Amino acid sequence: MIAPGRLAAQMTRPAAAPQPLAAAGPSLPLPAQLLGSRPAPCGARLGGRRLPRQLRTHSTQPATPAYDPRDGVSPASSVADPAASTWDAAQQPITSGQFAPQARAPGAPKRVCIFVEPSPFTYVSGYKNRFTTMIRYLVEAGCEVLVVTTGKGYTLPGVDASSFREQPETFAGARVVSALSFGCPWYLQVPLTFALSPRIWREVRDFQPDLIHCSSPGVMVFAAKLYAWLLKKPIVLSYHTHVPSYLPKYGISYLVPAMWGFLRMLHATAHLTLTVSPAMVDELVTNRAVNSAKQVQVWKKGVDSDVFHPRFRSAAMRERLTGGQPDRPTLVYVGRLGFEKNLFFLREVLERNPGVGLAFVGDGPARQELTAAFKGTPTQFLGMLHGEDLSAAYASSDVFVMPSESETLGFVVLEAMASELPVVAVRAGGIPDIITPGDNGVTGFLYEPGDVDKAAELIKQLAADAQLRSRVGTRARQEVAKWDWRAATMHLLNVQYPIAMAAAAAQYGEALGRVAQDALAAQPPQAGGLTPRAA
Incomplete structure (x- = not known):
């Protein structure tokens, strides 16, 4: 281990002075606004009050046009992000149709x-x-x-x-x-x-x-x-x-x-x-x-809606997900098997829906405890899957479940929706920014944290109605194709x-200016009694 003093000495090198920056469009705030006020004590509130959640708008734009999957990238979009926040205009989405490849702005x-x-x-x-x-x-x-x-x-x-x-x-x-x-x-x-x-x-x-x-x-x-x-x-x-x-x-x-x-x-x-x-x-x-x-x-x-696509449905993967019972309606969870994911909540959901199976795709520190908790239920543990196997696991299931209340966004929810799976998820974290209030029941279903009755009811409805699953899954894919x-x-x-x-x-320009002023102020008086003054 290198001592901090030696490391700092090895690292020190004069840095170039910051150069003026070109503006990157009308959404670029003034630097002084960005720096904000001095740090407030941890736990303080802005303006003496907690900030309320702001309403978000929902896009009514048409779905993305067809694209050529041979180009090896996600489809370009020509519509707005329906889950974008409206509290800051700088966060409004910009679709790829506005950019040609290699379109780096002068100030970028x-x-x-x-x-x-x-x-x-x-x-x-x-x-x-x-x-x-x-x-x-x-x-x-x-x-x-x-x-x-x-x-x-x-x-x-x-x-x-x-x-x-x-x-x-x-x-x-x-x-x-x-x-x-x-x-x-x-x-x-x-x-x-x-x-x-x-x-x-x-x-x-x-x-x-x-x-x-x-x-x-x-x-x-x-x-x-x-x-x-x-x-x-x-x-x-x-x-x-x-x-x-x-x-x-x-x-x-x-x-x-x-x-x-x-x-x-x-x-x-x-x-x-x-x-x-x-x-x-x-x-x-x-x-x-x-x-x-x-x-x-x-x-x-x-989300890459070409990688996660309903065309990956597979009879062989369906056998694995259902434990050899392909006609049984099957839920799937994809992600880390951690205690923070609230996965034990699904045990009671299964108990209230006899005849419905569950598959866990992923691994993590809670796997042993989950295996014990779900013993005796129609639950399969498939471990980590990658590539087309993962795509097939999504596409070959019936309903995707997300009980985690700590997701910052929930990429697996996006991947499930791209695979035309109806999603049943908790209204927590970043998930309501994917399935917005106006889309609840249209592109997916949300239940309140801890509401096992509602979660079980939603699963029951979807398990019994293949047309409902198909309708919601199709609408879900249309929605995420915009992102x-x-x-x-x-x-x-x-x-x-x-x-x-x-x-x-x-920040750095202001700091360098202060150093220069301090250096000038520290100089001794010049001949004639004049004292240097900072500009």
Whole structure:
């Protein structure tokens, strides 16, 4: 381990003065507005009151036009995002039809350095597709991309260490740098990394990024923020895992205030925070994890509706999902088998719907307890599935269930809808931003947290009515076809990144100005009794 003093000495290098930034369109706020007020104490409220949730609009635009799947990317969209928040005009969606490939705006960054843990290349997680598609479309837009992520490392014996491995040297034209990793104390199979080493620093310094983007929460954030400060570059944090909602599930609710304090330490000094739904924007603002609402925006969602498609329906997969009973109506859950996912709730739902089966696709620390809890029920555990097997698992089921109350967005809900599955989900987290109040019963079904009666009733209706399942599934696919990854990435590159760049230029420019003034004031009086004055 290198002493902090030695590491700082090795890292110090004069940084170029910030350059003036071109505006990226009318939605770019003034830098002074972005910097906000001084940090308020953790737990304070904006204007002395809690901020109410704002109403969201629903799109009535037509579905996306046909596209050629041979181009290997998600379909382009020509409609607005129906779940976009209306509380900030800068968050309104921009569809990919407004961008040609390689359409990087003049004020957008040319070189982007991405810090992400765990690796989106070797670890299956909710943000895997978000980061891999973002990297692909940034490169397509003409950006140079450097990715720093978890690599080989250490965890306890007997723990699945398949994700602790060297990463590919390149991905979709981006250069990839691996950092020594270690197992997360709560999830030992999840690799994390400090990414604090002279080697990583040299890689970032020599790349000379225009902007650094880091996933959060995690321990890698400290390295990303340090490197951004040394280089005087903007730092963007994207918030993906809502840890405060996880802690009560593990019996450690007393740590929730401390976790919000930790998140504030990470995000209050970021030039921009991105999160994946308007609900999470409200959470971060209300709990003072950011200084003001102008410091956080929604990172637009997307789904690859060619990868997740009803054409992947498979008799062989249907046999696996139903335990050899293909005529039995079958629910499916896809995701991590964690205690925070509220999966034991589904046991009572099954008991109230005899003749309905359930399949779990995924793995995690609660698998053993779930296997015991669902013993004697028509439940199958398929483990981790990838590629076409995963697509077939969605498409070969009857109803998708999401009981988790802690989802920041719920990408699996989008994937299920793209596969023409009707969704029954809890009205919590970011899920109501996918199945909006106006679409409840049209593109999917929502029930209130803990309402097992309503959840069981919805399952009963869908299990008994194939036409209802087909109608809702078809409408669900039409809805998610409007959400395109290329459009989300172009909005990130051309609108949201320049906001962070403007905030950084204002911050670093103001700091350098103060240093110059202090230096002038400290000079001794000149001959003739004149004292230098700051401009």
